[in-house]
Amino acid sequence: MTSTTDAAPGGLSHTTRLADVEPPIALGALDGRYRGVVAPLVDHLSEPALNRARLHVEVEWLVHLTEREVLPGVRRLTPAEQDTLRAVVRDFGAAQIDELGDIERVTLHDVKAVEYVLKTRLREIAPAEEDAGLAELVHFCCTSEDINNLSYAVMVRGAVHEVWLPRARALVDDLASMAADLADVPLLAHTHGQPATPTTMGKELAVLAWRLRRQLRRIEDAEFLGKLNGATGTYGAHVAAVPGADWEALSRSFVEHLGLTWNPLTTQIESHDWQAELYADLARFNRVLHNMCTDVWSYISMGYFAQVRGQGTVGSSTMPHKVNPIRFENAEANLEVSNALFDVLSATLVQSRLQRDLTDSSMQRNIGSAFGHSLLAIDNARRGLDGLDAVPEAMAADLDRNWEVLGEAVQSAMRALGAQGVPGMEEPYERLKELTRGRRIGQDDLVEFVRGLGLPPEVEQRLAALTPQTYTGLAPALVRHLG
Template sequence: MPVVTSTVQPTRVSLADVTPPIALGPLDGRYRSAVAPLVDHLSEAALNRERLHVEVEWLIVLCNGTDTVPGPVVPGAPSLTDTEITYLRAIPATFGATEIAELGAIERETVHDVKAVEYFIKRRIADAPEILGETNLPAVSELVHFACTSEDVNNLSYALMVRGAVTDVWLPAATALADQLADMAREHAEVPMLSRTHGQPATPTTMGKELAVLTHRLRRQLRRVEGAEFLGKLNGATGTFGAHTVAVPGAEWPAVSRGFVEHLGLTWNPLTTQIESHDWQAEVYADVARFNRILHNLATDVWTYISMGFFTQIPVAGATGSSTMPHKVNPIRFENAEANLEISCSLLDTLGATLVTSRLQRDLTDSTTQRNIGPAFGHSLLAIDNVRRGLQALAVNADLMAEDLDENWEVLGEPVQSAMRAASVAGVEGMENPYERLKELTRGNRVDQARMREFVGGLGLPDDVAARLAELTPASYTGIAARLVDEYLD
């Protein structure tokens, strides 16, 4: 038989040239459906849409004033009509594929993203007479981007973007997960389960109580995220209102700035350099990262319960668990979540660490850093989606957990020695060295029901105590676990 010796390989198709373009990263490729809602808030197009929104609203304020500062802020500026305001606000509202391409073409000329936004708006203002007829808009064209540095527009745009992503997308998904987990906790509040502390058999609990602990932890972080402040500033190139006061010295610029920032629904930051300090971003990202890490703990615990058989996974019709072992149903949802949570936390930690530092009055490290906010939230959102889907496919194996409990009667050494201590304080004789006696009975030994009850029966405990311990089993030794779920979960 001839041996193939040729090393010539056929020329490959250039995937970089395929249309439509192929995504480089998994969030815009394989996992697009899970994270698509974030595109409206954290994509480059979303950034430009918010820039348009900020520029338009600033123009309106310069002409018409704010709730606290009557207009016009710039003397001589005409008061805009409702029709003109509606026309201006349609600029960001109708920002779609065609407009994205047009703005991109302008930016290729300006080589400056915010300047391109300014020119885009001025084009629309120049077109206004053809659409509106008689209008004052062309007369206010030079108030577009008036007295602004790029960061005045960018910081407000990012604040609006992150606020939208958090409140409209991430928080609802994370809250739905916590609620789903809470429902599971209530459903299994009374299902007894042997605990493992340090990996060893320990005081029994219930599956529901353990899920309630994780729910409680997640919800605490959600409350922190819900209470987040989103700060913004508009005060010029070094935060001094320098250009503002020279151009229009009669205006009370801090009041105008505050009114404008609050008009956008943000919290005003009065003291900044050229950039808003980004401390609020670091705070939000730290809270989201902490939620991620608690969710990671949930994923690893559930994975372990699956490996122990306490949870069984409900097979999905037609799905493949393993490419070679037909019997397997792999816990891939939780493994996928673990990895994506780790990536998300890494990005969030980097964002929080990098954004709070800016050399002197300004450097540009924050510019490219903030463009990774989307992936940071995207990997978290993907993990949340995976955990939710994984939880939906779980069933509790109460019978196996009962068997596990029945094989570990030695865990009753704790309540027995505790009862002996209480009896000793009450004056019952023969209760000396309770811990040591139970340690001798149980440590390193397997103790069955008969041996434990024999031991308890020979202690000389008061009848009521002896009867209580005689009825105790590993499965019933769960304290008030179910009550804790019922009373404190919400």
């Protein structure tokens, strides 16, 4: 289909509606420009993945009911029948997506469409007249949220453990390896943007890796909760239908069979607190990673890292000399989008009016985007790190221009001596401030000052030999804490 669009002078005019181009053009960047990076999440957090998870929950609930002979007179499904039903989930693909879409256009209810598909399959594998009632056990005593909360828990768990965590761990391992390689490379620290006590590049990267790993441990230990207790969490329909069954035990065993943690007390919805907790931890990981990106960006701008790999890239369309730190800037932007989504998910999902409202239904459909932007940021940050080479000479040059940072070492040694009763060590801070504040000093200035203090010979020799490059304390050894 084509159309003609008139535009104001200087405006954009077009004759083709991009919305009609085949194959369809993605509206968002994740399904367009960045599809290749985030595609693994489609298996877990897309709309078809949600329907596949719903089918999984419905099949397992049916098997659970028949295996435990909850309803007297209802036979167990044979192993072959169970496998055939589970194959509906295993083989879920384009044909099943289309089938569900056709049914939902009639039902206008997504979970009901899943129920009808499964009932059709059950009738196909158990066509005997005496089995006609088996189909009524599909979705038995379930409200849609019984299926949905379990489906989302299964989906998010898969996305975290099968996609996000492996990528995040790989990034942190790369950063830790980089820290180990640079453990001994002296670096002028900058506190408040001002020259400060020297450290090493490896130790500073190790701090970031340590922080990120701590967040990973929290995410690895996340609980994924689920419930199956009916329309208002009372098992009302369950008890009315089969009053003799231990419905709490059946619910718990089923939720745990899915690999989830059973939530015994809910309204119609599972409260989503576990999601809020998880998304807060993911957002915190994102924020630490954002800190890493801005720090590394700053080190690049100082010349401490050279971006020498990938020479085919274009840094600027007009300035040939430029190699821009685009990977870190891209990561920053995507981390900010991801956190905006994780934050609103965390804040919104824990709220529900009385026993149920539908805000969570729409909100949860953004989970995939939140993960996608985080995954894209991780990919960019990792590629950015891989394109860096340290420039120790640039770091050494900055250290050599800032001998005044040794004032801390000298005044600290004087304090220790003064505390031990050595005479002439009064007001060490004030004396070093007078020497160093607001002006640059060199090695000769510092050595002359040290030799005029009347220090014990061994202390004088030690301080006179100190340089900004060697004043790194335990920094190189501290990297060992990364393991």
